[in-house]
Every structure is written in C-alpha cells, then in structure tokens.
Amino acid sequence: MTASILYEFFPQLTPHQREQFEALGPLYRDWNAKINVISRRDIDNLYLHHVLHSLGIAQAIRFRPGTSVMDVGTGGGFPGIPLAILFPDCQFHLVDSIGKKIRVATAVAEAIGLENVTLVHRNVVEEKGRFDFVVSRAVMNLSDLAALVRKNIHQHQRNALPNGLICLKGGDLQAEIAPFKRSAEIWPLSDVYHDDYYAEKNVVYVHL
Secondary structure, eight states, X not given: OOTHHHHTTOTTOOHHHHHHHHHHHHHHHHHHHHSXXXXXXXXXXXXXIIIHHXXXXXGTOOOOTTOEEEEETOTTTTTHHHHHHHOTTSEEEEEESOHHHHHHHHHHHHHTXXXXXXXXXXOGGGOOOOBSEEEEESOSOHHXXXXXXXXXXXXXXXXSSOSEEEEXXXXXXXXXHGGGGGGEEEEXXXXXXXXXXXXXXXXXXXXX
C-alpha cells in the first residue's frame, strides 16, 4: 500500500508534503530491518495502520500555526512525524525513553527535511517543557498519562479546542474516560476511515 491512500482524506497536501509522506515507506522499511520499531508483519501496512492512524488526530483538531505539541512515547515517530508533515507551521517535540527508537525517528525526520521537530531520548517524567497539547498513541492508561503530563500543559490558549491531551486509543474506553467525565471527548475513527482496522479505533481528548 502506498502514500496515495492519504490523499483521499487530505487532498490539500502540497507537492512537498506528498514527497515527504512518500519517502516514509522506503525509510521505515530500511530502518525497520535494522531496528524493529514496527511489527515486521505489519510494515507493508505502514500507511494504512501507522501514518493514516497518526493523522486521525487531525479529525479532532486542525492545529493553528504556532501550536506546540509533545508526542509522548513516540517510538519510531508516531504520531509525531506524520503530524509534523501535515502541520508544518506547528512545533513538535518527540519524546521516548528507548534510545534506539528515537534514533530511528531522528534519522527519518532528518532524511525528509523536517524542520519543525525536536527529538529527545527521555522519560516524560523528566520532561520540563510546556506545550499546548500532548499527543500519544496507545502508550498507557489515560489517567496515568494525564497525571504525568499535566505539568507540561501551559495555560495560553491558541486553538478553539482548549489545551490538553489527545490520544489514539482502541477498544471500549468508557471505564478509562470515567474519571474525566465532562472534560473528555471521543471521536470514532470508523466514522472517517472505513477499513476494518479502524472499527474500534478512536481519538480521545481530555482537557487538562
């Protein structure tokens, strides 16, 4: 499967953005043979299962220029790298506690010329920066993650959606969002992406 699957959902991509997305396939395939950041059985589904999934966050919010975003537990760069391509006027800070994964994400970002990302090998507990939003892809329970990153959300608002945590999560989330009650929203990705893979995939937002 190629990057063309993205264009149906994001027709506004510039030629440069398309080039960057198209470069991800061979880059991740090459790096994944050396350092396993994506299941080797799933590398052929890179665009459908990883890039498009990461861009699902854009179904909840289109970040305004100048927005700062931290990606916690980015692994090989998801969702941070696809989001950084989609929102070139925003700043993305990608954090992971596993050095070899940050090495892959850094190499990919450099290879496609991403200038709006910083990448660090760091546990989020030690991260002192402040951001408009924190994003993650199935890293941990919402309550645990919210407790860790609340310190990293600054108070200045620049988007219509108040600053907070935006996660890509699967399955039944009612118990997980229960502690947040009125401060949480869920967007089912199956409403937008009609592949079976997205049947129980969601974007979850928590105001922090």
